[in-house]
Amino acid sequence: MTSDLRWTLAGDKPTGLFETCRQVVGKGRYRGLTFLEVESKTIINRVAKTRYFPFEYTINCYRGCSHACVYCFARPSHDYLGLGIGEDFDRKIVVKVNAVEMTRAQTAPRHWAGHSIAMGTNTDPYQPAEGKYRLTRGVVEVLAERANPFSLLTKSPLVLRDRHLLAEAARRAEVTVSFSVGTLDTDVWKRSEPGTPHPRQRLEAVRKLKGLGIPSGVLVAPLLPGISDAPRQVAEVMRACRDAGADFAAPIRLHLRPGVKEHYMEWLAEEFPDLVGTYHQLYGNRSYLPRPSPSGRRKSNPARQSPKPRTPASPKNGQGRLL
Numbered sequence: 001m002t003s004d005l006r007w008t009l010a011g012d013k014p015t016g017l018f019e020t021c022r023q024v025v026g027k028g029r030y031r032g033l034t035f036l037e038v039e040s041k042t043i044i045n046r047v048a049k050t051r052y053f054p055f056e057y058t059i060n061c062y063r064g065c066s067h068a069c070v071y072c073f074a075r076p077s078h079d080y081l082g083l084g085i086g087e088d089f090d091r092k093i094v095v096k097v098n099a100v101e102m103t104r105a106q107t108a109p110r111h112w113a114g115h116s117i118a119m120g121t122n123t124d125p126y127q128p129a130e131g132k133y134r135l136t137r138g139v140v141e142v143l144a145e146r147a148n149p150f151s152l153l154t155k156s157p158l159v160l161r162d163r164h165l166l167a168e169a170a171r172r173a174e175v176t177v178s179f180s181v182g183t184l185d186t187d188v189w190k191r192s193e194p195g196t197p198h199p200r201q202r203l204e205a206v207r208k209l210k211g212l213g214i215p216s217g218v219l220v221a222p223l224l225p226g227i228s229d230a231p232r233q234v235a236e237v238m239r240a241c242r243d244a245g246a247d248f249a250a251p252i253r254l255h256l257r258p259g260v261k262e263h264y265m266e267w268l269a270e271e272f273p274d275l276v277g278t279y280h281q282l283y284g285n286r287s288y289l290p291r292p293s294p295s296g297r298r299k300s301n302p303a304r305q306s307p308k309p310r311t312p313a314s315p316k317n318g319q320g321r322l323l
């Protein structure tokens with residue numbers, strides 16, 4: 001552990017984001033992972049709402065994610081902690097072990113006006129670490145008790161472990177569970193999201209949650225230009241969402257912010273070298289692809305490979321729709 005990490009080691013002056021840090025080496029099903037257990041000074045973050053990020057309050061119990069998606073926009077948050085955005089992000093998971101107590105304290109009625117809270121906006125609340133620490137479950141228990149609205153975004157059917165709790169929460173307040181499923185192409189899935197459960201399992205989870213009356217849908221995201229955005233591929237995902245009974249299916253194209261872009265481009269050069277030039281043309285110095293013109297064609301897109309996606313159903317509320 002180096003001294004430039006943005007957390008405070010025991011005995012240090014408390015200036016970092018987190019108090020104390022204990023390293024736990026993963027064993028058994030967690031082999032290969034290191035958990036950095038920290039005490040967070042706060043658990044509810046207030047963020048600026050944008051077109052791409054329509055949330056005001058978020059909770060993230062973990063930083064880093066062993067789902068290891070190559071395009072993960074949260075990777076730079078590890079850099080901020082003095083850790084690497086590549087393998088460190090995939091293998092060194094920061095665990096805010098006091099997340100449940102902090103949620104209870106920060107949502108106490110005298111402090112909190114009952115705003116909706118989004119989980120899964122930075123890293124996956126049901127990533128493998130949740131199987132060990134059960135922090136997301138604890139936070140959901142507190143929010144359910146308080147009838148506080150919330151949303152979850154995940155790629156993991158581990159959420160089904162908490163299905164009865166979520167059903168109870170959904171009876172008391174507005175609750176939405178969203179899954180991201182960018183592709184059903186097994187080859188693309190294995191290469192781009194190597195630590196995630198199969199996307200069909202996520203759609204099966206949608207079906208089961210819907211069966212319990214829990215509003216659930218899919219972010220068809222991210223669509224990777226030239227890799228998973230062919231009309232045939234997108235239509236297959238949309239059809240599967242409809243078959244699973246999803247309340248909504250919102251396509252989102254890949255965005256590549258600084259840091260993530262470099263990481264992604266290294267991967268692209270290894271896995272799809274023929275597409276490197278196309279991506280340089282598509283993204284240039286931008287993080288986002290230009291918005292499609294009303295005719296469905298991008299004005300300045302030299303590759304013009306992405307289809308104009310169609311949405312079979314709309315989210316019941318704004319929680320799941322990012323675009």
Ligand code: SF4
Nearest residue numbers: 065067069072123124
């Ligand atoms: S599941 Fe989400 S948070 Fe985890 S690596 Fe993939 S994109 Fe990032």
